[in-house]
Structures are given as structure tokens and as C-alpha cells.
Amino acid sequence: MALGNKGFAAGLTGTGKTGDTPPPVGAKLPPRTGVLQSRGNRLAELASGQTVTRDQELVDPAVCRIWEHHNRDYAALDAENCADLIESFQAQGRQEVPAIVRRLLGEPTHQFEVICGARRHWTAGYMRAHGQPGFKFLVEPREMTDEEAFRIADLENRSRKDLSDVERARDYAGALTRYYGGNQARMAERLSVSQSWLSRYLELAQFPLVVTEAFGTLHAIKISHAATLGPLMRHPLSAQAVTGEAEAIAEEQRERQQAGQPPIPAADVVKRLQQATRRKETARASAKPVEVAVRGPSGALLARGTRPQRGSNFIISVPRAATADRTQLRAAIDEVLDKLAHS
Template structure:
């Protein structure tokens, strides 16, 4: 290798590997250093090493990505209490937010993941803790990559509601996947049925959502009850009328109204159940399924197979648990909870 090429490679590698101070440069040592830099570049190129810088910044210089999946305006001291207490106990924010660098007069970063951390740090700085700074990890991401990273980070978090995630999925369907539910499910490494339930939740009429005392209590497990009664025009009109009545009564401060999501659902279903029964049209006969054709493998966010739904009949669901497949117990428990919500709604 010519001395000119060596110099170029050394300059390129120095941007990813800090040079050791006081290091001697002997004729034999130079080959080792160059080999180390070559290895470092190869690791970065292969993805074995991730070089994402972290910084402590002023949260006022960060703005929320307009397609962020959390309702920032709905955050409050109560919803962020656990995180605020954790930052106070540790003296700092432990987990960095994921941001993109931007160049605007008022902002330096765009927040992809970490809106709740941003709200908490901002609140602390405004309430006698100006020393607390916002820890961020800077990445170079496309919008579609930003959506998937945000979804993966928040999927296992209980503080992000199903409704917020569902609305985010509905927006992403057209923005990144051309309206293809199949392509979206493939990119998220989830089943189409799983994605479909979230999309159904996001498509609930606004009047129905507003009927709930706390819309963020709505879950994908509730879709199995609500979706069927919104199909026919007659049932839909009854449900919408009752939803508007509940909303107006709650706004007027009336008492004796449903206090939570299950009670609200029962009230909405009651207006359909009280209507005169209609004769159901016979369903067309379905072709029998081949054995194993309805098996679905559920994966972890990292792509590890957790369990397989082998089939279902009148008595129940049969599944195989891949307890030695490399996934964690927490991931398996989350997958089982999703299955219970789907097949055995509360």
C-alpha cells in the first residue's frame, strides 16, 4: 500500500477511533495500528459496532417530531410522576432519547423517541432543578426508519396507550407503506391480524371515542365488541346516538354515568341489544382449511420467535412456546398477554 493511501485510510479511521495519546510510532507498530483501524472500519460497516453519539442538551433546543406516536399535549405531572421521581433519585436521566439533528433557528434536534423524558426534564428544569439536562442519542434516520424505531421502543411500554399507537399506525399505513397492510406488517415483523386490530381501533368514529371518560383506556381487546355493532347502518346510528348522549351528559356534569371503559362499552352495546332482533342472513359456506395453514408465529421486537399459534377450535387455542428460542421471559409474557386480549377479552 502506498504512503498516500495509508495516510488517507488513517485520516478516515481517526474519525471513528480516537488516537491514543503518547503512543509511539515505530516501524513495526504502524502496521498494528493500521490493522486495528481496518478492523474498526469493518465492524462499523457490518453493523457489529454502532457509533451513535450521545449528548446532554437543553430540552428547549429540541422539538417533537410531528409524526411522533405520543400525544405530547396529554402528558402531565401525574402521567410522568414515576419518571420524574427516577430522575431525581438517580440525579440524571438514565436512558437517552433518540433524536435527529436539524438546523433551525430555534431547534437543534428533532425527538423521535423520548417525548415523555423531554416533558419530565423540562418540568424539572422549570421547578427548581435547572441543572438537569436532556440526554439524547443522535442518529441519522429516514422517516420510515424513525417510525419503526419509535414503535419498537414504545411497544413494550405500558404508559403509551393502545389508542396512541393505533393512530400512529393508521397514519404510517399511507405515509410509508402505500396503504398496504401486508407490507406494514412485514416491516414491523408482526402478523397482519395484529396490525389490523390496531387499525380498527384507530378507525373508531370520533363520537364513540369521545364517549369514554378516558379515551386512553381503550384497548385493542375492546375492538372485538365494538366493531361488529358498527357494521350495519341501524346499529351504527344507535351506537353513535348513545355515544353522543354520554359525551354531552358527562360534559354537563351528570352523575351515574359509566366510570370506565368496560362500563362504557356495555352501555353502547345495550342500545343495540334492546333493539328488535333481526333475522340474520346465512353465511356462505367456507372451504375447509388445510392442517397447519392457519399457524402464526409471534416474534419479539428483535425478530426472535417466541411462540406459535397452531390453531383454534370451539374448545380453545393450541400454541407452542419456544422457551429455548433465545427470547426473554418478559417478551414471551407480553406476547401471551396480547393473545389473551385477542382471544379472551376482559
């Protein structure tokens, strides 16, 4: 009699056929081979929860667009920084690891939105344009919110070396506002990271463009630099010294690049930026206080101005018993300001 589904499953799992005499207790069954072994292992994995099945599709990369909040600079992708994927796709003849996507509804030109896998998407398009017009993009569609999409992308990219710390930092800064209402503690909880770890990245995201340009390339800037330079950027005077030196270094980096020379090492860049703040502090400490006074025709004091040291605030005072009218006093104050500004 033909076996039913129950009997077939029993055969796969090694319990024997319907009607067979059960093997003695403790007896060993002969090992299964071929298709039965493969199917049996698969069923056992599914039953134990070790394996989760997901739907995957092979599609034209042209029907996919990159998620607007993706943390990778898609425009910067090229055959050089995707060389490893190009080699893999050519060797295997296919894409092995699927990209994670969301389905788009009501979108006339695209069917999917790429959440994770921008480089795989770019490489699939490259393959189609270079001798394999039928190459397909392997995707795994999932349903998720924007916040879930951000966390999935972050988990996939957190350990990738081809994504710079600055790109990751800027992604975190944008997500803090978009998904967590500026609540850093909540964001750290959702990402399962410490608040101090997250704070370093958020501080790195605030670095001015000129400071990042001083390193020559974003990949040279590490999260450790946030701990070194971050405190200097919090104070106006030291921040001014850092940005001023950064402009000079950035220009040197551009000249070196044009000449085909290697960039200034990151350690040297950091050292020069730190030294710039020390020179600023030394100059402030050595600057003498400035004091100016404006008097009327009779010699009476109209206004006095002082600046304790170079770079500090002005202090302007008018005698309580001043007899001059308001017009004269305003003119005297303007004169004090001019003299302090040019001293």
C-alpha cells in the first residue's frame, strides 16, 4: 500500500515504514544517504528551530532603488571599491548573499527598496553592463518600519571595514532625530550599545567639514579621534584654532594628492591640530591686558574700555557721575570699541 504523508515523514525521520516491525530497543538504524539524508536533516533543523526559511527572489536590479536613509554613499561606489564583489559574482556566476529589501506599493518605476546591500545592487548592475545582461539581483523581501530598517542596516554594516566611522556617525546623528526624538538613551537601548559608545559617534558626526577634509579621506578618521578632538571642538577659542589649522592641512592634502604623494598620516594630523590649540593658549596667556579711555574737552572721563587679554571679551564702563549728554557718551563708547578692536 502506498505510504501517506505520515508514513513518508516517518521514513525521512528514521521511524520506519507503516507495517514494519519496530527495530529492537537500542538498535542502530543504517545511515540514510542521498536525498533522504538531506531532507531528513532539513526537517530536523526546521523542527528544532535552527533554520528559518525566507522567500528570496531574483530580479532585475533596475527595479530596485536605494533607501533614502541608507548609510552608504552610493554615488561613490565604483569598480575599485566593489572589486571583491565583482570577482565573487564572476567566479560563482551568481550572487550568493541576498540583499534585504522592502516591497514598494504604488511606485511606477521601482518594485523594491534596498535596505541592506547597496554594493551588491551596484555590482549586479555592473555585471549586466559588462557582458552579462541577464545577471539577476538576489533579494530577500521583508516587511519593516523605517526604524526597524535602520537597525537592520546598522547591524549588517557595523563590522564592515569599507564603511567609514564618519559615515556611520552621520547615520546615527540622523537616526537620533528621525526615530528617537533626540533621546540618546532610548536609541542606545534599541541598538543594544552603551550611551558612551553612541556619544562618541554622535560627537564625531558634529566635526566641521574642514576638519574631516584635513584627514584626506573619511576612512582615515576613526571613532578614537572623537575622544581626542571632541573636547577641543566644544570651546570656541580652541575650536577656532583647530579649524584654522585644519584648513592649512586640508590644502596640503589636496596638493599631495595632485602630486601623487601619500596623504599626511592621521596621527600627524591629530598632533598638528592639538598643537594649534596649545599655540593659541600660549598666545592668550602672554598677551598683555589692553585699556583705553576717552575724555571730554575738559578732561573729564567719558568712557573706559578694557580687555583683560587677547581674545577675551571687552569691558566698557561709564562714570556714574558723568555730566556729558547721551550723544557725547555714545560717541565716546564707539571710540572705545574702535580702539579695542584694533589693539
